[in-house]
Amino acid sequence: xxxxxxxxxxxxxxxxxxxxxxxxxxxxxxxxxAEVELLYKMMRDYPERGGKGMRPFICVTSxxxxxxxEDEALLTASCLELFQNWxxxxxxxxxxxxxxxGAPALHKKYDWTLALNTGDALHGRMWQALLRNREILGVExxxxxxxxxxxxxxxxxxxxxxxxxxxxxxxxxxxEEDYYRMCTKKTSWYTVISPMRLGGIAAGxxxxxxxxxxxxxxxxxxxFQIHDDVLNLSAGAKYGKQYADDLLEGKRTLxxxxxxxxxxxxxxxxxxxxxxxxxxxxxxxxxxxLEMIERYKVLGFANERAANLLGQALSTLRTxxxxxxxxxxSRLEEIARYSVERDW
Amino acid sequence: xxxxxxxxxxxxxxxxxxxxxxxxxxxxxxxxxAEVELLYKMMRDYPERGGKGMRPFICVTSxxxxxxxEDEALLTASCLELFQNWxxxxxxxxxxxxxxxGAPALHKKYDWTLALNTGDALHGRMWQALLRNREILGVExxxxxxxxxxxxxxxxxxxxxxxxxxxxxxxxxxxEEDYYRMCTKKTSWYTVISPMRLGGIAAGxxxxxxxxxxxxxxxxxxxFQIHDDVLNLSAGAKYGKQYADDLLEGKRTLxxxxxxxxxxxxxxxxxxxxxxxxxxxxxxxxxxxLEMIERYKVLGFANERAANLLGQALSTLRTxxxxxxxxxxSRLEEIARYSVERDW
Numbered sequence: 001x002x003x004x005x006x007x008x009x010x011x012x013x014x015x016x017x018x019x020x021x022x023x024x025x026x027x028x029x030x031x032x033x034a035e036v037e038l039l040y041k042m043m044r045d046y047p048e049r050g051g052k053g054m055r056p057f058i059c060v061t062s063x064x065x066x067x068x069x070e071d072e073a074l075l076t077a078s079c080l081e082l083f084q085n086w087x088x089x090x091x092x093x094x095x096x097x098x099x100x101x102g103a104p105a106l107h108k109k110y111d112w113t114l115a116l117n118t119g120d121a122l123h124g125r126m127w128q129a130l131l132r133n134r135e136i137l138g139v140e141x142x143x144x145x146x147x148x149x150x151x152x153x154x155x156x157x158x159x160x161x162x163x164x165x166x167x168x169x170x171x172x173x174x175x176e177e178d179y180y181r182m183c184t185k186k187t188s189w190y191t192v193i194s195p196m197r198l199g200g201i202a203a204g205x206x207x208x209x210x211x212x213x214x215x216x217x218x219x220x221x222x223x224f225q226i227h228d229d230v231l232n233l234s235a236g237a238k239y240g241k242q243y244a245d246d247l248l249e250g251k252r253t254l255x256x257x258x259x260x261x262x263x264x265x266x267x268x269x270x271x272x273x274x275x276x277x278x279x280x281x282x283x284x285x286x287x288x289x290l291e292m293i294e295r296y297k298v299l300g301f302a303n304e305r306a307a308n309l310l311g312q313a314l315s316t317l318r319t320x321x322x323x324x325x326x327x328x329x330s331r332l333e334e335i336a337r338y339s340v341e342r343d344w
Numbered sequence: 345x346x347x348x349x350x351x352x353x354x355x356x357x358x359x360x361x362x363x364x365x366x367x368x369x370x371x372x373x374x375x376x377x378a379e380v381e382l383l384y385k386m387m388r389d390y391p392e393r394g395g396k397g398m399r400p401f402i403c404v405t406s407x408x409x410x411x412x413x414e415d416e417a418l419l420t421a422s423c424l425e426l427f428q429n430w431x432x433x434x435x436x437x438x439x440x441x442x443x444x445x446g447a448p449a450l451h452k453k454y455d456w457t458l459a460l461n462t463g464d465a466l467h468g469r470m471w472q473a474l475l476r477n478r479e480i481l482g483v484e485x486x487x488x489x490x491x492x493x494x495x496x497x498x499x500x501x502x503x504x505x506x507x508x509x510x511x512x513x514x515x516x517x518x519x520e521e522d523y524y525r526m527c528t529k530k531t532s533w534y535t536v537i538s539p540m541r542l543g544g545i546a547a548g549x550x551x552x553x554x555x556x557x558x559x560x561x562x563x564x565x566x567x568f569q570i571h572d573d574v575l576n577l578s579a580g581a582k583y584g585k586q587y588a589d590d591l592l593e594g595k596r597t598l599x600x601x602x603x604x605x606x607x608x609x610x611x612x613x614x615x616x617x618x619x620x621x622x623x624x625x626x627x628x629x630x631x632x633x634l635e636m637i638e639r640y641k642v643l644g645f646a647n648e649r650a651a652n653l654l655g656q657a658l659s660t661l662r663t664x665x666x667x668x669x670x671x672x673x674s675r676l677e678e679i680a681r682y683s684v685e686r687d688w
Contacts, residue, residue: 033525035509036502090464094457111512113438116460117504120434123464124497127471131491139483146490147475153468158380160461165379168455181377 015053062199067324086122159186188221216316223309229253359397402539411668412547430466503530532565560660567653
């Protein structure tokens, strides 16, 4: 991805500064009580595994595009990483995921009850770290940033509830519209909308401008998630999750929703049957599902949807009033395109 | 408990005002998406089950004892209830608890993955509600209160990690001192220390006075937990948890730690054996454990320890400088005594 090389370099830079802040300053290392020190080790486990750092980069870049500096947004961006880490720990438990960032999920590496508690501990540390904005942005903006975090958590947990409920309730009567609504909550808010808005708040953007980011962020987040669903069925080892994990977990992706719409009634019947099986049993039938996806060219359909949504998001982004750094504004467009073209 | 009747009336009054605020104002009820509305229903489940409301009462009473009013502390007190509710949801999952407040635990009533997510959603709502203090107490005190909540979560999750690690690691080489350290973190902070300090912050108490509350709160919290451990083996239906649940869950209570100290080496051996069994198998041997507890009069020992700690806590409490309502100060002493004499 040569065209993104400079942007990716910058993203790496922000990620390394975020990591340093998290691992050297915010997250504790040692404690005289061995069990507490184990908690600290577990809290540091996901943050130490790397990752692209797209969300903190969006936050910092948005702050610059609104006329702020990286320094004003870096702590908040680090808290986005903390959010991502605790919610992934809990999601991995809920979804029964095996791998995360190329290594066993935390609840597979340690006892799952300890992993659950670690997620809660990390959640608390996130809010504690946000309080440090007091020294950087003053009291009012600190509270506004916390308000945005609260909204983001509300949306994300509601989206997660939708997705889990569909799996638990063996619900397949789902439209594309249902998928978009779920994705907006589960993915768009914490991946795009809030990172952009938080950058804006840190830079002092007005409420009307902040509202104008919701539309673009929503569409872009859904496009990102569709692309992620496609990657889960096509990406290589770099991707870090188990291949076709989504199928094993029974996730209601756009791909499966589409397949149920275009398949024959026998095929639909068979799909419902396959997804009623326990995970391990379904594992033996993955090829059957993959063959249907191939035959109906569903990945092509999903790619097309993602590309359309990206187009919409880019034109909405262009209507936003960005008073800051022009280079940062074009970086945001690049991240937008990258997020639906990336190969991991 | 005639001597506590007036205090218990007041506690009931605060609890009903806390409940109204939580159920009528803070926690949402309806949503156009059915799955999200189910999340709301699940979030309201534990808060709707009642409970004594001791922690919010301590918070409100402490605020009055520091010269503040109930109005200044009620929102914060309600957030303590929210904290208690989300952490109980997660603890019940981690401990495999069957009952909570006389009804099936949330993860037994609904799918456990949905219950886990509900805990996270409630955790987020707690922080969001804390932001409302902005209108009541101003920005500075709002942030100070959040800082105390962060500390409280750190301590509680560290204590929970200690207790879980002992169970997971089949660790029985524990001293009374280990138990006190675990209890201070797991129970004292969120039950006594932070409720008192939060009342103080709401009333504008100075940092030195706030620090002076830590000692008394620590001892009282441990006394409360010891009494709770005793109740788990002696209380009736009103208690709301399953009888001897602690033994089923393999919790390292002072009672068991003592038993391991006073028993013969054969008895110790047998105890370790019994607690290495899976929960259901151990269920058949409860009488054997209860008989040893009876024979060595361990409940009497635990009651004595709790009474001593209460005495210490009361004399430390008397050294605190309380600039406010004298009646509130004596109420705090009553709550202290009640917390280790209550029968549910």
